[in-house]
Amino acid sequence: MKLLQTMLALxxxxxxxxxxxxxxxxxxxxxxxxxxxxxxxFYPVFQEQPGAKHVIEVCRDVVCRMQGAPAFREELLRELRxxxxxxxxxxxxxxxxxxxxxxxxxxxxDASNATEVKLALSGHPGQNGVMQAHDAATxxxxxxxxxxxxxxxxxxxxxxxxxxxxxxxxxxxxxxGMGGAGFPTGMKWAFTRGAKGGPKQLVCNADESEPGTFxxxxxxxxLPHLMIEGMIIGGWVINAERGIVYLRHEYGAAAxxxxxxxxxxxxxxxxxxxxxxxxxxxxxxxxxxxxxxILGEETALLEALEDKRGEPRNKPPFPTNFGxxxxxxxxxxxxxxxxxxxxxxxxxxxxxxxxVNDCPGLKYMAVSGDVSRPGVYCVPMGTTVADLIQRAGxxxxxxxxxxxxxxxxxxxxxxxxxxxxxxxxxxLQKAGSSLGSGAFVAxxxxxxxxxxxxxxxxxxxxxxxGKCVPCRVGSNKxxxxxxxxxxxxxxxxxxxxxxxxxxxxxxxxxxGLGQVALSPVTxxxxxxxxxxxxxxxxxxx
Amino acid sequence: MSEETVNLTIDGQxxxxxxxxxxxxxxxxxxxxIPVLCxxxxxxxxxxxxxxxxxxxxxxxxxxCVRPCEDGMDVDTRSEKVEKHRRMLLEMLLADYPEDSxxxxxxxxxxxxxxxxxxxxxxxxxxxGAAGRPAGVDxxxxxxxxxxxxxxxxxxxxxxxxxxxxxxxxTRSGKGYGTRIAFDLDTAMGESTCVSCGxxxxxxxxxxxxxxxxxxxxxxxxxxx
Numbered sequence: 034m035k036l037l038q039t040m041l042a043l044x045x046x047x048x049x050x051x052x053x054x055x056x057x058x059x060x061x062x063x064x065x066x067x068x069x070x071x072x073x074x075f076y077p078v079f080q081e082q083p084g085a086k087h088v089i090e091v092c093r094d095v096v097c098r099m100q101g102a103p104a105f106r107e108e109l110l111r112e113l114r115x116x117x118x119x120x121x122x123x124x125x126x127x128x129x130x131x132x133x134x135x136x137x138x139x140x141x142x143d144a145s146n147a148t149e150v151k152l153a154l155s156g157h158p159g160q161n162g163v164m165q166a167h168d169a170a171t172x173x174x175x176x177x178x179x180x181x182x183x184x185x186x187x188x189x190x191x192x193x194x195x196x197x198x199x200x201x202x203x204x205x206x207x208x209x210g211m212g213g214a215g216f217p218t219g220m221k222w223a224f225t226r227g228a229k230g231g232p233k234q235l236v237c238n239a240d241e242s243e244p245g246t247f248x249x250x251x252x253x254x255x256l257p258h259l260m261i262e263g264m265i266i267g268g269w270v271i272n273a274e275r276g277i278v279y280l281r282h283e284y285g286a287a288a289x290x291x292x293x294x295x296x297x298x299x300x301x302x303x304x305x306x307x308x309x310x311x312x313x314x315x316x317x318x319x320x321x322x323x324x325x326x327i328l329g330e331e332t333a334l335l336e337a338l339e340d341k342r343g344e345p346r347n348k349p350p351f352p353t354n355f356g357x358x359x360x361x362x363x364x365x366x367x368x369x370x371x372x373x374x375x376x377x378x379x380x381x382x383x384x385x386x387x388x389v390n391d392c393p394g395l396k397y398m399a400v401s402g403d404v405s406r407p408g409v410y411c412v413p414m415g416t417t418v419a420d421l422i423q424r425a426g427x428x429x430x431x432x433x434x435x436x437x438x439x440x441x442x443x444x445x446x447x448x449x450x451x452x453x454x455x456x457x458x459x460x461l462q463k464a465g466s467s468l469g470s471g472a473f474v475a476x477x478x479x480x481x482x483x484x485x486x487x488x489x490x491x492x493x494x495x496x497x498x499g500k501c502v503p504c505r506v507g508s509n510k511x512x513x514x515x516x517x518x519x520x521x522x523x524x525x526x527x528x529x530x531x532x533x534x535x536x537x538x539x540x541x542x543x544x545g546l547g548q549v550a551l552s553p554v555t556x557x558x559x560x561x562x563x564x565x566x567x568x569x570x571x572x573x574x
Numbered sequence: 575m576s577e578e579t580v581n582l583t584i585d586g587q588x589x590x591x592x593x594x595x596x597x598x599x600x601x602x603x604x605x606x607x608i609p610v611l612c613x614x615x616x617x618x619x620x621x622x623x624x625x626x627x628x629x630x631x632x633x634x635x636x637x638x639c640v641r642p643c644e645d646g647m648d649v650d651t652r653s654e655k656v657e658k659h660r661r662m663l664l665e666m667l668l669a670d671y672p673e674d675s676x677x678x679x680x681x682x683x684x685x686x687x688x689x690x691x692x693x694x695x696x697x698x699x700x701x702x703g704a705a706g707r708p709a710g711v712d713x714x715x716x717x718x719x720x721x722x723x724x725x726x727x728x729x730x731x732x733x734x735x736x737x738x739x740x741x742x743x744x745t746r747s748g749k750g751y752g753t754r755i756a757f758d759l760d761t762a763m764g765e766s767t768c769v770s771c772g773x774x775x776x777x778x779x780x781x782x783x784x785x786x787x788x789x790x791x792x793x794x795x796x797x798x799x
Contacts (some may be wrong), residue, residue, distance in 0.1 A: 342746065543621065
């Protein structure tokens with residue numbers, strides 16, 4: 034952590050990391066130059082050239098693309114081209130999809146049109162509003178002075194029985210990892226608690242970066258005490274002494290909210306030298322990611338915390354046994370930790386009963402794309418897709434639904450006639466897609482699904498770490514062929530080749546990114562016959 | 575103290591190995607050669623080329639150079655499924671590989687081209703990324719030629735330089751498709767802290783790092799400029 038944090042501070046202070054700066058750092062720390070180059074060139078926060086005074090980062094990914102991001106960017110380039118102090122950069126999803134299209138000015142101010150961009154540049158930005166989740170129902174506390182009461186109750190009781198009971202309640206609740214993988218949380222906690230070796234490590238994965246995903250941002254900005262209490266309970270159950278929040282660097286407001294909340298938690302005495310009882314310390318710190326979607330992959334995240342290039346590890350071993358610095362590590366997503374206080378308070382059976390259609394618990398869905406009221410919605414697990422769209426105001430402009438992506442860039446688009454599918458890990462898998470991270474994107478009729486699926490594949494290509502051959506090369510070749518096809522230049526045998534590439538990426542890539550990179554594309558080829566037909570080379574062409 | 579062992583089957587042959595042994599090493603004990611480009615028995619395995627994938631009956635194939643054997647595993651190292659994916663991986667690498675490999679021309683031990691010949695790959699369906707050598711060539715070192723276009727990012731030179739020789743010069747630089755090897759803070763090899771030990775060139779499986787003839791090299795006394 035220390036080396037990357039030093040480099041982040043230097044980047045912040047000097048605006049870039051020059052060879053001279055890194056040469057000095059190498060002499061001071063004894064780190065070889067090659068290692069510093071490996072880090073500087075890998076993480077997007079680090080700049081190798083002095084940048085312009087002002088930087089406008091415009092999102093290029095699927096939801097912003099649907100809402101006119103390419104034209105927005107062109108407009109900014111046109112209007113600001115004579116200003117040498119301004120640089121317009123295309124970046125991956127910024128996690129503000131409810132405001133699409135979106136740009137962030139000087140890493141701080143959100144803007145959705147050229148006027149807002151110019152106001153921010155002139156030093157008069159509008160207020161970045163805090164978005165509340167609709168129908169949030171996972172906070173056990175009626176008032177702020179009661180916060181952390183669930184943990185305090187555990188701490189005052191019998192420690193062994195309390196730890197057993199937390200794991201039992203989590204198992205009974207049916208809670209699964211909300212970051213996308215859906216691993217049963219109670220099992221993960223039990224594995225880490227029972228793992229040999231220590232001290233045990235605790236990490237919250239707050240690096241949500243998949244296009245369409247912004248629920249964790251909302252939870253951190255508006256209900257930070259839940260995630261922090263969930264982490265404290267996790268630390269207490271596995272007997273850790275510290276917790277780390279790995280936060281994406283674009284989430285400045287969330288970082289501020291978490292920092293304020295850590296101060297509160299220390300005032301409550303649930304963090305600090307006696308957090309787990311007299312002389313039993315536990316504390317937390319926030320690590321700001323130097324950037325890149327791949328860092329949300331849990332082992333890439335651990336590599337970054339170890340000051341390495343954030344490239345996923347080969348698994349097994351898994352982090353529960355061999356995590357941060359080789360120690361057993363409990364890592365969960367923001368939403369997963371945030372559910373824990375409620376589950377411990379009301380019991381696993383209560384949580385499970387909150388779902389509908391035989392599905393367990395509550396789920397925060399980030400809803401964007403073609404809906405009237407994009408935002409974060411807390412719904413019973415098992416709520417149907419059609420119901421979710423209704424809660425979000427229906428399809429925008431009264432259009433008809435064409436398709437939806439239920440859970441993020443890696444989850445296949447399903448046709449509108451699957452809108453009766455319950456939002457649930459198993460049900461969506463059965464329907465041919467996945468709940469993923471709960472990033473629901475609605476697509477209205479009239480949209481080009483091939484263009485949108487290609488945008489998803491392009492995102493994975495852009496965010497590939499480059500470590501393994503299939504993802505590094507395969508995603509690049511596939512996107513190049515798809516972009517040509519969208520322009521009408523179709524290679525003979527393209528559909529078969531894309532399916533073969535998808536198969537090889539899925540079977541041989543090291544991590545989830547490469548394994549799913551082409552799935553959105555082969556998904557629309559399989560489920561939308563008109564898309565598949567467009568990729569066939571016509572004899573008369 | 576007796577060592578913990580595991581029993582497994584590889585291509586129908588049973589074997590008992592110490593716990594922690596990789597499938598690749600266990601197969602070798604049985605005389606089964608699993609193709610590989612990034613691994614070398616002298617090095618820590620990294621599992622990046624994926625040519626050594628095998629079928630253990632899991633959801634996806636496993637890189638045998640890094641996958642520890644498990645009790646009761648039934649491993650297939652050369653099923654049609656496995657070979658199909660290896661051929662596609664070779665196609666990917668060949669698509670960006672230059673027409674002429676210095677290693678193939680000089681010593682004939684270009685491991686990528688030889689493997690492609692073994693697999694009988696004559697046609698690459700993926701788009702050519704090597705025309706015009708966009709990745710570039712670095713001839714700044716008097717003794718080692720660098721052809722970035724022939725680099726498959728197997729990581730052998732990185733491990734050879736930093737972990738075997740402890741010269742600490744080579745890294746992967748950049749990210750994604752744009753990743754390449756670099757020296758120090760991405761300087762030309764001849765201007766870097768490279769001591770020309772030759773390890774990187776010796777372990778390189780392709781035409782990326784090859785030796786240059788010393789015959790015409792003019793040696794100059796220190797301090798002459």
